[in-house]
Every structure is written in C-alpha cells, then in structure tokens.
Amino acid sequence: MIQHLLHINHVSKHFGGNVAVSDISFSVDEKQIFGLIGPNGAGKTTLFNCISGFYPVTSGDIIFDNKTINNLRPDEVCHMGMARTWQRVKPLGSLTVLENVMIGAFSITSATREAEEIAIEQLGPVGLTDYAQKTAGSLSIGLKKKLELARVLATHPKMLLLDEICGGLNHTETETILGIIREVRNKGATIIFIEHDMKAVTAICDWIVVLNSGEKLAEGTPEEITENPEVIAAYLGGGHNA
Amino acid sequence: MKQITIIAFIAGFAALLPLAIGENPYFIGVLISVLMMAALSSAWNILGGYAGQYSFGHAAYFGAGAYTTMILISRFNINPLVSMVAGIIVACIIALITGSIVFRLRGHYFGLASIAVAEIVRLSALNFDFTGGAQGILLSDVSLWGLDLNSKLPFYYGMLLVLVITLGITLNLRKSKTGYYLQAIREDQDAAASLGINLSFYKNKALLISAALTSVLGSLYAVYIRFIDTTAVLDLRLSIEIILTAIIGGVGTLWGPVLGAVLLVPLAEMLRSNVLGDVLVKQGIVSENSGLGVFLKENLAHAHVLVYGIITVLCILYMPKGILGLFRRKK
Numbered sequence: 001m002i003q004h005l006l007h008i009n010h011v012s013k014h015f016g017g018n019v020a021v022s023d024i025s026f027s028v029d030e031k032q033i034f035g036l037i038g039p040n041g042a043g044k045t046t047l048f049n050c051i052s053g054f055y056p057v058t059s060g061d062i063i064f065d066n067k068t069i070n071n072l073r074p075d076e077v078c079h080m081g082m083a084r085t086w087q088r089v090k091p092l093g094s095l096t097v098l099e100n101v102m103i104g105a106f107s108i109t110s111a112t113r114e115a116e117e118i119a120i121e122q123l124g125p126v127g128l129t130d131y132a133q134k135t136a137g138s139l140s141i142g143l144k145k146k147l148e149l150a151r152v153l154a155t156h157p158k159m160l161l162l163d164e165i166c167g168g169l170n171h172t173e174t175e176t177i178l179g180i181i182r183e184v185r186n187k188g189a190t191i192i193f194i195e196h197d198m199k200a201v202t203a204i205c206d207w208i209v210v211l212n213s214g215e216k217l218a219e220g221t222p223e224e225i226t227e228n229p230e231v232i233a234a235y236l237g238g239g240h241n242a
Numbered sequence: 243m244k245q246i247t248i249i250a251f252i253a254g255f256a257a258l259l260p261l262a263i264g265e266n267p268y269f270i271g272v273l274i275s276v277l278m279m280a281a282l283s284s285a286w287n288i289l290g291g292y293a294g295q296y297s298f299g300h301a302a303y304f305g306a307g308a309y310t311t312m313i314l315i316s317r318f319n320i321n322p323l324v325s326m327v328a329g330i331i332v333a334c335i336i337a338l339i340t341g342s343i344v345f346r347l348r349g350h351y352f353g354l355a356s357i358a359v360a361e362i363v364r365l366s367a368l369n370f371d372f373t374g375g376a377q378g379i380l381l382s383d384v385s386l387w388g389l390d391l392n393s394k395l396p397f398y399y400g401m402l403l404v405l406v407i408t409l410g411i412t413l414n415l416r417k418s419k420t421g422y423y424l425q426a427i428r429e430d431q432d433a434a435a436s437l438g439i440n441l442s443f444y445k446n447k448a449l450l451i452s453a454a455l456t457s458v459l460g461s462l463y464a465v466y467i468r469f470i471d472t473t474a475v476l477d478l479r480l481s482i483e484i485i486l487t488a489i490i491g492g493v494g495t496l497w498g499p500v501l502g503a504v505l506l507v508p509l510a511e512m513l514r515s516n517v518l519g520d521v522l523v524k525q526g527i528v529s530e531n532s533g534l535g536v537f538l539k540e541n542l543a544h545a546h547v548l549v550y551g552i553i554t555v556l557c558i559l560y561m562p563k564g565i566l567g568l569f570r571r572k573k
Contacts (some may be wrong), residue, residue, distance in 0.1 A: 053435075073435070076440075079438050083436070084433070090432055095426070102422060103426045105435075106419045107438030111419075151437065169307065
C-alpha cells in the first residue's frame with residue numbers, strides 16, 4: 001500500500017438539513033502540492049474546517065499521518081504537524097508582525113528567544129522583514145496574506161492547508177507566494193491549496209480535486225482537469241462564474 | 243529604562259513613603275486602599291487585559307480569600323499565613339469550576355457566568371451560618387510573628403509586596419510563551435487555536451493566577467479591617483470598581499491599573515470625606531450658606547460612584563485605551 005499523508009475517507013458534513021460536504025474521499029501523498037478547487041459554495045472551506053479540527057465531521061474519517069484526527073481539537077491537529085491559513089485573514093491585530101509569527105513558532109519551542117529567531121527566519125522569504133515591528137492590523141491585505149503564510153510556516157508543519165492564500169493579490173505577489181510554496185514543498189512539506197485562480201492552480205499543483213455543491217466532481221492532473229467537460233460546465237455553465 | 247528597574251524604583255519610593263509622611267493613620271489608610279486597588283486591578287488585568295476575558299465577578303475571589311482567612315483564624319485559631327494559603331486554594335477551586343465549564347464557550351458567556359458565580363458565592367455567604375450570615379465575621383485578636391497588627395504599617399507593606407509580586411508576574415508573563423498565547427487568544431480565538439494554542443487551558447491558567455492573587459488581597463484586607471460581611475468583600479460594586487480602575491488606567495498594559503488606582507482611589511476618598519466640598523467653601527468659591535453650598539455639603543459625599551461613571555463614559559468616548567493608551571506610540 002502507498003503511504004498517504006492524509007486520507008479523506010467518505011467524509012460528510014451536514015449543518016442541520018443542509019449538506020455542505022457529501023461523501024468525499026481522496027488521498028494526499030507526501031510532498032504533493034494538492035489543489036482543491038470548485039465554484040463558490042462547493043464546500044472547500046468547510047472541508048478545510050473539518051480537516052483542521054474546527055468542525056466535527058458528520059460521518060467518515062480523516063486520517064493524518066496514520067492517525068484518525070476526526071475528534072481532535074484544532075490545537076491538537078496543529079501539534080500533529082498540520083497548519084492552516086484563513087481565507088478571511090485573521091491577523092492578531094494589536095500585536096506586531098514579528099510577534100504574530102512568534103506565536104506560530106511557540107508551537108515548537110517554549111523559549112521566547114528561540115521563537116523570535118524562528119520568526120525572523122520566516123519573515124525574510126515572504127518579504128515582511130521591514131514590517132517586523134509594525135502592528136499586524138495596520139498591514140494591507142496583501143501583506144496580511146503573507147503574514148498568514150509566515151505564521152503557519154513558523155510551526156514547521158508537515159502539511160499546510162492554504163485557503164485562498166493568493167486571493168486579492170496582484171500578479172507579482174502571487175508569483176512570490178507560489179515560489180515560496182514550491183520551496184516549502186522541496187524542503188519536504190505537503191500542501192493542500194484552495195484557490196479560485198485557475199492559472200495559479202494549474203501552474204503549481206501535481207494533483208487536483210474538483211468539488212461542486214459538496215460533492216467530488218473530478219480528480220486528476222492539471223491537464224486532465226482543464227480538459228474535463230464536467231469541470232468546464234461547473235465553472236462556466238452552471239451560473240457560478242468563479 | 244527597563245520595566246523591572248521602574249518597578250523596583252517605585253516600590254522603593256512607596257516603601258519609604260510612610261517614613262516621609264509620618265504615621266498619620268488616615269493617610270496610611272488611603273495609601274493602603276490605593277495599593278490594594280492597584281494590585282486587585284493588576285491581577286484582574288492578567289485575565290481581562292491580556293487574555294481578553296472580562297471577569298465581572300472578581301469579588302468572588304476576593305471574598306473567598308477574606309472569608310476563608312477569617313473563618314480559620316476566628317474559629318480555629320489558625321496561623322494567618324496558613325489561612326491565606328487556604329484562601330488561595332478555595333479561590334482556585336471556585337475559579338477552576340467556573341473556568342472549566344464556561345471557557346468551552348466563546349463570546350460573552352464568561353463575563354455573564356462570572357457575575358452569576360460571584361452572586362452565588364455572595365448569597366451563600368449571606369445565608370450560611372459558618373460565614374456569619376448577614377452579621378459577618380468580627381476578629382477580636384490576631385497575631386503573627388509578634389508584629390503590631392493594630393498598626394496599619396504591616397498591611398501597607400503587605401499590600402505593597404503583593405502589588406510588586408503581581409506586577410512582577412505580569413512583566414514576566416508578557417515576554418513568555420504564556421503571555422503571548424494569552425494575547426493571541428484576546429486578538430482572535432480561531433487564529434490562536436489554529437496555531438496550536440489550547441484555548442481553555444490557557445484561559446484557565448490566566449484565571450487561576452488572577453484568582454489566586456485576588457484572594458491573597460482579600461485575606462490581607464480581612465485581617466487589616468478585622469471585620470467582613472458580604473457588602474464589604476463580595477459586592478458586585480467591588481468587582482466593577484476593579485474593572486473601571488483598569489479601564490480608566492489602560493487595559494492590557496503593565497502600568498494602566500496602577501495609574502487608575504493612583505488617580506481614582508484618592509478621588510473617591512476626597513469625595514467621600516467631602517474634602518472637595520470643604521475646599522470649595524474655604525476658597526470662597528461657594529458660600530457655605532448658599533443653596534449650592536448646602537447642596538454640595540449634603541450630596542457630594544455620595545457622588546463618588548457618579549463621578550466614576552462620568553469618568554468611565556469620558557474614557558470610553560475619548561480614550562478607549564485608557565490614560566496610558568494616550569501616551570503610547572502608534573506603530
């Protein structure tokens with residue numbers, strides 16, 4: 001059997017009678033950059049919330065690193081080596097950029113000095129070094145997205161869940177972020193990537209799963225997905241223009 | 243200058259203050275109230291200011307310390323220091339029960355529950371026999387290490403010591419993992435949880451530290467006054483004064499609560515003892531026999547709660563980060 005880092009096994013999530021995610025299964029291999037795409041309301045973020053421990057699943061299993069993590073709290077999931085970013089950014093507004101990233105680093109060290117060193121290391125690649133002493137709340141949206149990325153990287157995760165990390169960024173900023181993601185993967189991390197920007201997704205992902213109305217519509221390589229008629233219909237013909 | 247140096251400097255100044263003003267019991271009494279409120283508000287600030295969990299019922303922990311100490315000394319003749327430790331344990335048990343239930347919930351539930359718990363403690367103390375019911379507990383005699391406990395000085399230095407310890411803990415906390423985690427929880431609980439912070443563990447930790455310090459102050463106060471009842475140590479008004487002192491001084495800052503206490507306690511004292519009215523009359527600004535003079539003489543003494551209220555409203559409108567917030571550099 002192939003070693004999967006993450007295995008989603010028939011996962012469903014209902015809110016009352018509303019089915020947000022319905023019987024989804026897929027596996028993510030180590031060191032993969034894995035794309036999760038779909039129109040608005042397809043259930044991508046809901047699935048992220050289930051995987052990262054914020055929502056309990058209604059049925060099914062989520063297996064990470066050979067352990068079932070369905071019933072773990074978000075902080076326990078983080079300590080297992082899975083870190084997530086937020087589509088609607090959540091900066092710790094009155095703390096400085098450096099302190100924000102230090103809080104991520106505290107999940108792997110208890111020493112303030114060491115957390116600071118790890119945090120400073122993470123600021124460079126995302127281009128936030130000059131902003132280290134600014135309060136996080138004062139940053140622009142683009143910089144806040146970069147802060148989200150630096151903060152989760154400071155937890156030294158095995159797996160990164162990135163929820164529209166490029167949303168609202170311009171072309172150059174997107175390129176920077178994609179570059180960082182590739183580099184993180186080359187260092188051994190696995191990445192799941194939710195994105196609307198098809199260009200970004202096809203440029204970077206090894207494997208893509210398409211969700212539509214809470215169900216899995218298709219999966220395959222970027223080439224297979226872009227040529228799949230059902231996917232094209234969901235994106236262009238279903239009235240959910242992305 | 244490093245904060246720790248500032249703490250040492252101010253503590254040294256405060257320690258010498260009684261020598262400078264002589265043993266005037268009235269002034270020492272006011273200073274004890276200032277130190278106590280500064281320490282209470284600083285202890286509250288660890289939970290409310292840093293972790294962002296507003297407790298509206300800190301009187302419960304103050305009362306737990308006060309009652310436990312008084313019962314153990316007056317009924318069982320137990321050493322005051324041992325009674326104080328027992329008070330800490332009782333306060334921590336109340337805190338743990340409250341926290342472990344309520345901290346699972348987000349939002350304002352903790353604030354609401356803290357009022358409910360404080361009221362439960364108050365009503366219990368009012369209705370049980372072993373707490374003296376409505377009559378309270380009177381302590382006729384107490385001794386420790388041959389100190390003159392009829393003098394106010396031991397309590398002045400006791401309060402000062404607890405204040406310095408509280409500020410030391412806050413300072414140490416601020417630059418530690420726990421302190422950063424508490425601030426992360428205050429800023430955004432989802433982000434905090436996703437970065438590996440066990441929310442209820444750290445909230446409970448902050449509550450326990452805060453409750454333990456508050457209970458020590460309750461014990462000190464009880465032995466100092468030698469009489470307690472529910473109005474003196476368990477009243478909602480006390481909880482609110484603690485919060486207002488922190489808000490007016492500056493929530494979530496090291497010195498805010500101290501500044502709040504230094505300004506508000508003497509102000510309340512002046513209003514209560516009608517110093518302000520007397521000054522107005524003596525300066526000839528208001529004639530003693532005029533309508534206004536009579537009105538002030540009769541009513542100004544009751545006005546300190548009103549003045550607190552007005553200051554709070556002004557504070558929230560014009561300086562939501564408190565007096566200290568005005569002086570903080572914007573980054």
